[in-house]
Each structure stands twice: as structure tokens, then as C-alpha cells.
Amino acid sequence: xPKRKLERFAENKTFPHFFQPHYDELLEGxxxxxxxxxxxxxxxxxxxLELGCGKGEFTVGLAxxxxxxxxxxxxVKGARMWRGAKTSHQSxxxxxxxxxxxxxxxxxxxxxxxxxxxxxxxxxxxxxKPRTKKRLTSPDFLDRYRKIAKPGAVVHxxxxxxxxxxxxxxxxxxxxxxxxxxxxxxxxxxxxELVLEIRTFYEEMFRNKGVPIKYLKFTxx
Ligand SMILES: C[S@@+](CC[C@H](N)C(=O)[O-])C[C@H]1O[C@@H](n2cnc3c(N)ncnc32)[C@H](O)[C@@H]1O
Numbered sequence: 001x002p003k004r005k006l007e008r009f010a011e012n013k014t015f016p017h018f019f020q021p022h023y024d025e026l027l028e029g030x031x032x033x034x035x036x037x038x039x040x041x042x043x044x045x046x047x048x049l050e051l052g053c054g055k056g057e058f059t060v061g062l063a064x065x066x067x068x069x070x071x072x073x074x075x076v077k078g079a080r081m082w083r084g085a086k087t088s089h090q091s092x093x094x095x096x097x098x099x100x101x102x103x104x105x106x107x108x109x110x111x112x113x114x115x116x117x118x119x120x121x122x123x124x125x126x127x128x129k130p131r132t133k134k135r136l137t138s139p140d141f142l143d144r145y146r147k148i149a150k151p152g153a154v155v156h157x158x159x160x161x162x163x164x165x166x167x168x169x170x171x172x173x174x175x176x177x178x179x180x181x182x183x184x185x186x187x188x189x190x191x192x193e194l195v196l197e198i199r200t201f202y203e204e205m206f207r208n209k210g211v212p213i214k215y216l217k218f219t220x221x
Contacts, residue, residue: 004079005079008078008079008082009078009079009082011082011086012078012081012082012085012100015085015086015089015098016089017040017085017088017089017096017097017098018081018085018097018098018100019032019097019098019099019100019101020078020099020100020101021099021101021108021109023105026101026105026108026109027108030108030109032109033108033109033110033111033114034110034111034112034114036070036072036097036110036114037070040097041070041094041095041097043070045068045069045070045095046069046070046116046117046150047069047070047071047072047110047114047115047116047117048062048069048070048071048072048115048116048117048118048119049071049072049073049074049106049110049115049117049118049119050062050071050072050073050074050118050119050120050121051074051103051106051118051119051120051123051136052074052075052103052120052121052122052123052124052136053073053074053075053081053084053098053121054075054077054080054081054121054122054200054201054202055080055081055083055084055200055201056073056075056080056081056083056084056085056087056088056098057083057084057198057199057200057201058073058119058121058198058200059071059072059073059084059088059096059098060073060084060087060088060091060093060096061198062119062198063088063093063095063096064091064093065198066095067095069095069116069117070095070096070097071095071096071097072096072097072098072099073096073097073098073099074098074099074100074101074103074106074109075098075100076100076101076102077100078100081098081100084096084098085098103136103141103144104144106144106145106148107144107147107148110148111148112147112148113148113149113150113151114148114150115145115148115149115150115153116149116150116153117153117154117155117156118145118149118153118154118155118156119156119158120136120137120155120156120157120158120159121158121159121200121202121203122158122159122160122161122200122202122203122206123135123136123137123157123159123164124136125159125161125163125164127163132167135164135167135168137155137157137164137167137168137171138171139171139174139175142155142171142175142220145220146220146221149220151221152219152221153219153220154180154217154218154219155217155218155219155220156215156216156217157214157215157216157217158186158196158203158213158214158215159213159214159215160202160203160206160211160212160213160214161214162184162214165184165214165216168216169182169216172216172218177218177219177220177221178218178219179216179217179218180217180218180219181215181216181217182214182215182216182217183214183215183216184212184214185212185213185214186212186213186214186215187212187213188212192215196213196215
């Protein structure tokens, strides 16, 4: 394994806001489940999850803009997450945490009605049919989110990928969920929210190729 990756893994272990629970630990009962605010953030602010946060630019960018909300970035790639963990640690941001875990295990990490909002930024599209279930906006994943969402919790999706965007619109339609907003090109919609200005590593990559950035938000009930 490259030395830099090993150094990042080692530094992740030193961050007080970086968690990578072992599977056994999740089965035994993750101590913060249902208690993120009382045990970790020590406030009553809304909890916002970013799913597949990569380097964590979005989680950190939102946390800087909205100090009255708590942000948690989730991903499996520890070396990528190190970037966001390091930046937020150096900036002494108190409303950020990172959890290295598969999103499939989300219900072991959060309890009923613990999460106020979800962001999914540039998820892997998994274009082949057998992998549809792996899409982070598939009905299976929405069921997992629903179990931990507060009533009225909003899910935001930002993506370059037209297939995944259309797929998500279909899921929303099939489940009869309220679609609050959607655009096939955020740059042509001056009305889109301020937070759309935060650009992740993957967003920059697709913008450089001239791909329009799509965005939608919906609620889970
Ligand atoms: C294309 S990258 C986008 C990263 C970041 N959101 C960005 O915009 O730069 C997708 C990320 O989702 C993560 N990911 C995909 N499926 C996941 C899963 N089931 N559990 C945890 N992370 C996942 C990958 O590890 C990867 O970092």
C-alpha cells in the first residue's frame, strides 16, 4: 500500500471526530446511535448526513456556512475522507464528524428520527442493471434512510450523471414522493440554493469536461 495512504489511515485514528466502527462494534450497539447530539455534538442542532462524501468538501463547506447544524460525512474510503477530517480539525469546526462505514450499515449508526437531512453528491451511477440496488437512491437505500429520518426530512441529490438522475426521478414518481425541486442544469437556474456553490472533487472534474450539473430534492414520505 502507498506510504501516503498508510500515513492518512494512521492520522485518521488520531482525529477526535473520525469514527470507523468495526462490524462487531455495530452489532453490539454503536454508542452514539440515537445519541449523536447528546454524546458527541453536545447540542440540539439538526443532523445532516452526506452519503459517499469522498474528500468531504461538501460536509466541511456546509458546516462552515451553517454553524447551527451538525454535519456527518460517510464513506468507505478512509484516505479520501482524511482530507475533510484534516481540514475540519485544523479549522476547529465543532459541528463536523466523519464515519468510515458502508452506507448499507447506516441503521446501526443512527436511530429512528435522528437525521434531519441527507445529501448525496456525485454518487457512483452503477449503470449496469444487476447493480441497480447499489445506487444510493434505490428503493432499498431510501428504506434505510426512512428508518432514521425525521418526518419531512429532505434528500438532496447533485450529480453529473443523466441516467442516475432520470432513475432517481423514476423512483420518486413510483413511490409517489413529493419532488420539491429539480433542474437538469444548476447553472441555468439562478434560483438554486447557495449551497450549490460548494463544489466537490468530482463536481470540478465533470465541470471541466463541460457536463451540466443536475440537482433535485425530495422528501421521503
Ligand atoms: C464518485 S465518488 C463522489 C465523492 C464525493 N461525493 C464527490 O463528489 O467528490 C462516490 C463516493 O461514494 C462512496 N461510496 C459509494 N458507495 C458507497 C457505500 N455503499 N458506502 C459508503 N461509501 C460509498 C465511494 O467510496 C466514493 O468515495
